[in-house]
Amino acid sequence: MAAAISAARAGASVRLIEANGCLGGIWTAGLVPYIIHAKRESCLMDDIWRRMAEQHDSRLPFFNPEDVKFVLEQMCEEAGVSFQLHTRLAAAAMENGRLRYAVTESKSGRQAWGGKVFIDTTGDGDLGALAGNGYDSAHEGTGLFQPSSLNCLVAGLDSAEIADVVNDRWAMRKELEGAGVAPSYGLLGASLFYVGAGLYFLQATHQYGYRVFDNAREQTRATVKGRAENHRMVCALRGLGGKWRNIVMVATAEQIGNREGRRLHGLATVTRNDLMKGRKQPDPAVSGVTYLMNVHPVKLKGNPAEIRKMLAPVKPYDIPFRALVAKDVASLLMAGRCISGDFFAHGSYRVTGYAVPMGETAGVAAALAARTGHVPHELSWETISDRRREVREGHP
Ligand SMILES: Cc1cc2nc3c(=O)[nH]c(=O)nc-3n(C[C@H](O)[C@H](O)[C@H](O)COP(=O)(O)OP(=O)(O)OC[C@H]3O[C@@H](n4cnc5c(N)ncnc54)[C@H](O)[C@@H]3O)c2cc1C
Structure with a gap:
């Protein structure tokens, strides 16, 4: 564009x-x-x-x-x-x-x-x-890819009630774990951001090891897996009641977010x-x-030694x-x-x-x-x- x-x-x-x-x-x-x-x-x-x-x-x-x-x-x-x-x-x-x-x-x-x-x-x-x-x-060196992420938009939340988890990936991860679903976003926590009009952007999934850029079957499997995980998370949060009582899934992404x-x-x-x-x-x-070198973990448990430095600052280039x-x-x-x-x-x-x-x-x-x-x-x-x-x- x-x-x-x-x-x-x-x-x-x-x-x-x-x-x-x-x-x-x-x-x-x-x-x-x-x-x-x-x-x-x-x-x-x-x-x-x-x-x-x-x-x-x-x-x-x-x-x-x-x-x-x-x-x-x-x-x-x-x-x-x-x-x-x-x-x-x-x-x-x-x-x-x-x-x-x-x-x-x-x-x-x-x-x-x-x-x-x-x-x-x-x-x-x-x-x-x-x-x-x-x-x-x-x-x-390893042939490993950064994971993809299938993201979603949710609504039905009261901004005052959830102020402690918005923009705080560790607090959001704790909420999800409390609901019984450990997000596959793994070491990166789980992100919930307010984007306006009562909508929140939830990024909490990683689809590891799928070759989505040139393989439609793997792209489909990664998408289905990511969509299911997002629905599970929203459903589990709603089950907690309280500030999550009215959370609804507005949309999951059409295009799986492919990093690599x-x-x-x-x-x-x-x-x-x-x-x-x-x-x-x-x-x-x-x-x-100036954006940092941000290589998302290639595996749920983190990066192998060759890719260990996944978050490193850069000098303006x-x-x-x-x-x-x-x-x-x-x-x-x-x-x-x-x-x-x-x-x-x-x-x-x-x-x-x-x-x-x-x-x-x-x-x-x-x-x-x-x-x-x-x-x-x-x-x-x-x-x-x-x-x-x-x-x-x-x-x-
Ligand atoms: C899950 C995820 C989260 C990210 N988070 C952020 C973030 O928060 N902020 C940020 O700034 N960046 C973020 N990034 C990085 C950034 O969004 C991407 O690198 C960005 O997509 C780069 O833009 P692009 O135009 O190169 O690719 P894209 O945005 O992917 O655009 C490619 C376009 O080409 C079209 N296309 C592809 N193949 C074909 C084809 N064969 N025929 C016709 N059309 C085709 C697609 O439909 C699409 O419209 C994230 C990336 C991912 C994957």
């Missing part, structure tokens, strides 16, 4: 393909209504949150996912982005090493979409993989060392990233534009959690406060490349950065 709106604002003709029935990915279908590090250099994020505040009285960093669905659709329409929901990428067609068509399947059948430049923002790196770009996934997909190979790779050293880059697509440029496929950019990085670095840059400015930069670069007949890696960083500033200033 960020890439599409920015590319359109930069003058490109843009088509956005989305598998779900709404825009927003993890914010909406994934029911993660919480933006980590939202207040970063990003004109688009500012635009989204100004509208969310004006139209829906939202307060950063939390929001009602239903509201953001509506705002994103409005913003895409206003920018002239032609988007098609319920449409899944199924194949890619190449010509002379260059990606030429993205092939999708939907109610309209099989369709091929020609383009001068493509941006993979599938999170899982589906387009890059289909086009034959190299990628890594999982922890290099493909990390597509790019012209540069963000590494753990970059995070630890606070490396600056000559082409900062995003500068000064940059995400280079080259990490958004596919290494093996000309005319392909990427943004969000599928950019080029190692297992540990991904644990930091993957959060949505950085996915949005990555998308903005990729969108501007794609528009420039399409207009000038170049492939993205031929553009100078100065040209991209100047154009991004113009686009940002045109849309304060």
Whole structure:
């Protein structure tokens, strides 16, 4: 969405393909209504949150996912982005090493979409993989993945009565244990956040060991397991009575929250060392990233020795534009959690406060490349950065 709106604002003709029935990915279908590090250099994020505040009285960093669905659709329409929901990428067609068509399947059948430049923002790196770009996934040494999480929204709670558990993951975990259900979120406790309109976001499950990014059977099993656990938790809490007497399940996520997909190979790779050293880059697509290296436990009982340091602070580092440029496929950019990085670095840059400015930069670069007949890696960083500033200033 960020890439599409920015590319359109930069003058490109843009088509956005989305598998779900709404825009927003993890914010909406994934029911993660919480933006980590939202207040970063990003004109688009500012635009989204100004509208969310004006139209829906939202307060950063939390929001009602239903509201953001509506705002994103409005913003895409206003920018002239032609988007098609319920449409899944199924194949890619190449010509002379260059990606030429993205092939999708939907109610309209099989369709091929020609383009001068493509941006993979599938999170899982589906387009890059289909086009034959190299990628890594999982922890290099052990082959283990971070768990997925299926989240839910609940309501029926009295804010004064539950003030002691909201935003306190250990207090919430204790409540659940008291109700007889130890959440699979394990070492991370259990999170209950207020997102507005009487709705609370519950994140208390981990689905360990499922390969959800390229295996529909495992994705289904993880989803069913997560949904059942959420229902069990809500039911058990209601059974406690007292402050939980009226708790109801409002919705479980359509899209299982997948932390680990493909990390597509790019012209540069963000590494753990970059995070630890606070490396600056000559082409900062995003500068000064400070979110910690947050590798969720790969097993219920924690991480093996190789992945032990799951929570480590970072020094402010940059995400280079080259990490958004596919290494093996000309005319392909990427943004969000599928950019080029190692297992540990991904644990930091993957959060949505950085996915949005990555998308903005990729969108501007794609528009420039399409207009000038170049492939993205031929553009100078100065040209991209100047154009991004113009686009940002045109849309304060
Ligand atoms: C459980 C969980 C909790 C998290 N908690 C937070 C949090 O509290 N705050 C925060 O800021 N970050 C959080 N993160 C991290 C962050 O949300 C993700 O890394 C974020 O999803 C990155 O955005 P994205 O756009 O790359 O991917 P996504 O949000 O997953 O978006 C990918 C989009 O591509 C679409 N798509 C995928 N494949 C196809 C296909 N083949 N064809 C068509 N469309 C396709 C999807 O439907 C989706 O709309 C969390 C992540 C998870 C998994």
